[in-house]
Amino acid sequence: MIAVGGEPFYYLEFGDIVLYFSPVTTTLFVLALLFTLFVLASRPERQVDIAFGSDAYLAKVITPGELHFRKFMATACGLASMGAMVTGDVFDFTLFASLVGITNIGIVAAVKNRHVQNAAYQYGLVSLSATVPLFSGAAMVAATTGTLSLIELAKGTYPAVPLAVKSFLVLGIIGEGMAPFYAAKAEMFRAPGAPYVIMCSLSSLLIFLRVVEIAMTM
Amino acid sequence: MIRRISNVISHFDHILPLFAAACAIIAAIAIISLPFTYVPDQLYPKTINRASNLDPYDRGGPPFTQAVIHSQYPGNSPSAGYVTTYLTPFSRFLADSTAHLGTTIVAHPGGILDEILYNTRGLDTVVEPTILFIAFAIASYLFRREE
């Protein structure tokens, strides 16, 4: 059956879209769940700027509104990653990945700093253009095999998915989860509020792991 | 050399051109690896009956009967096929008296697209308004903060 992720031991059926819990997907799901709970429970760090040449230092103020908004976005991001970990349908997975992408924009965009917002905008452009390879990849999977369900594809009775189609899917995920690798460098981490920014990194790491599993299953 | 490359990559203005170039390259690879075989045995196949008043979307049957839907897991949605045939009284009247309801049926309650969007692939449609909602939350937060 599903060779890479191990044998699924529980199926949750929503019509054509079946969520499945195999050893790998369950591990990733629990990881996302734990981190979501952690985000809900934690308080953000407070950054301090030290003024050169004197003993003065300035604490950056985070308004409650911004705090709530970023907490909300980080929680939504966690829920989206949880969905992306266990879904058993290629198109549904691409939708969850886009949701992860847009919540990542939200986490960063709330910061009131022009430099950070510029980075968030560029990252948002990438994640918007990444929906193109994602959705076209999923549509081509359906056309070349006749199904979108990963459980069916894992049975091996369907025609093989062309390599180019798989690379479309992987490229799309790279675009959606690009935050921690490029824009996130200094620009995004300059944004105050540690646990929320780390949610960006964790969610993109998780969707990367999942897309590798999906590409090897097909 | 490596230093120059990493210098270009590290600047966030260059991410989008790099990503777009990667997309163009993968699309070119896809063109080289064409032709893909189109599997004729597809889910939810399209059938067209030109004589019907519901022309491109006539999937059979009067309202409150169950049409046959070629879905992935028929066992998971036992009610699939009822929504497909359903027409509201008003659209029923239009369908009986005119030949122009065909493409509008996708907008009325009932029809094959409602069947797929609400019933068999309902989770897709749950995620999709959520994306809309998140995008809207971001936009309205940014908009109102300035006030």
Added chain:
Amino acid sequence: MVVWQEYSIGLLVVLVTAIIGFYVLSREKDDLHRLLLIDLVEIPSLGIIALLGTDLAEALVLPGLVVGIAELLALGQLYLTKEGLQDRPVRGLHIEVIDTSPAPVIISILLVIYGIILSGFTGGGIAGLGIVFLFMSRGFKENFSLIEAAAGISWAVWILAFFVFMFAPQYWYFAVMAAGIGILFKVMAKMALVGTMWGEGR
């Protein structure tokens, strides 16, 4: 010998347009033009979905389209914030007919009624258009919270319909109606709010 079916020929055409779009996107330097070009590049992806040529394809085009529009909305607002263009007041339409005659109200009511008949996404779009037109012509009094509450409740109605479909399929008729009405009000409220976001109200 491999066979070139219609599907592969269509794919060739769409992929060539995608390459052109992505090439232009990789050369563009201006931030606003990048956003507009991405909107253009999304069209080949809808084309590839449509090439599937089944009812499933039509059901997949809708999410694809909505995701593109949603992210465009968020990024557009982010662009305004980042460029500091928000404090430029936009003035409403001040045309005598629209200001004094009952015409805008009548047109809006007709659009809303037609939207309610259609229901679902399309109906929500049309009814929302009617409300936006009314706001544009008559100005807008600040009352976000009511519309937002309506949007939230209708979202809950739609989720309820989803669970009825999944776990109590014998009540499918109730679920269709709930889903249609829920999505109608949700899309209508969102459209109306977006329509007021540029207004002179502030």
